[in-house]
Amino acid sequence: MAAADNKIDALGQFELHPVLGPLGAQLHLSQSVLYMLLSSVLILLFLYLGMRPRAVVPGRFQAAAEIAYEFIYDMASDQIGHDGKRFFPFVFTLFFFILVGNYVGLIPGSFTYTSHIAVTAALALMVFFLALIVALVSQGMKFFGHFMPEGAPIAMAPLLVPIEILTFLSRPVSLSIRLFANMVAGHVMFEMFAAFTIMLGGLHLIGPVLGVAPLIVNMALMALELLVGALQAYVFAILTCIYLREATAH
Template identity: 70%
Template sequence: MESVAKIDALGQFELHPVLGAVGEKLHLSQSPVYMVIACGLVLAFLYLGMRTKAVVPGRLQSAAEIAYEFVRELAISTIGEKGTAFFPFIFALFFFILAGNYLGLLPYSFTFTSHIVVTLALAMVVFIMAIFVAIYNQGFGFFKHFMPAGAPVALAPLLVPVEILSYLSRPISLSIRLFANMVAGHVLLEVFASFTIMLAGLGTIGYVLGAAPVVINIALMGLELVVGGLQAYVFAILTCMYLQEACETTH
């Protein structure tokens, strides 16, 4: 019981100053540091991949071109013709989240997408952008969305507040989905890794029993790779859907 009590699955999400005295004075935690690293990795991937501009692309250039076409097709197919204008934003958002999710799987690293303040900030950027785009394209007609077409006017006092609350819940659901998936996966990895260490302390029989958590952790690592990519995709495609709705000029 004493060993089990020592498992601190949530300790990996704690923020603490980095870069020594400089980090303490600037209140610089590992979260913004890993955000900069994520941006640097994405930029390096694109720069190195597209530097050669070969007619017959190599592996890195092929990967960069596939990434570019994948997000571009996602934006245009979901938003429509106006998707080209939003493509740079969708591209940056997708790969920022993807890099953050995958960086956190490395030993001694930090998953900044496991903090609700980060995911909520990203969701609020999307939410506010969608509102401005909607007002720009639809004018005051944007507010008609809060009254379902064909609904009796007498039900407006009931339907309008419900529609407004539903609309305002978008950034909350968008941020919690990413945050919760990242936290849950990393907690499971920490717990089963701790089980392996605890069982190893039992001697020979512990080594045998400890094989099960190791196998589970390997499977969880594979699952986290899938979830990390899937959550970045879900965030990006929901962003596209909100922008597509904002770009509509008719109710």
């Protein structure tokens, strides 16, 4: 598909198409939405089935669900501080939505919704505005004082205040670009090496032998992407915690 007539179409995999036949076309239901729904169902199933036994000594599945819960709970309460418990559900949802999205996207033939900047930017803006509202509620007008670093001479204010504002505004941008770029880069590399295999396969006698090399690279890439997928979800969640801690502090 990708390597037809010797062209590599590395970005075609990110295009959105209507799914589920005429009904999907009517609803403008793209794969992105479909996989978001699928991921949400997977997360809910994991937690529901994991916690259903309610055993005092958990089985493997229940232990996995408990570890998932405690991992984010510890992160939220350690990073945010005494208000951490209030934001735990939000951070938990965010982390697992991104993590499962990244991992479901690694299944060949599926779609990675975290590879669209529209999705990651929406998530990042949600975090940004939540932190902003929390900061305004808990700090009031003192919040704006943070844009002038303490102890700096007042004459420096025209330079320092714009810089501080830019630092603040760059947060949602860096948050969304980081996740989106990592996912796109990973999937483009998959596509490239897979296309190399197909192209080499067409080369006379030696081709099929050489074609194994990109396949091996793709296997290594899969391991890397499993790491990156978890790491990006972790970074997104921990930055959310850090921003919320700053918002609730003082």
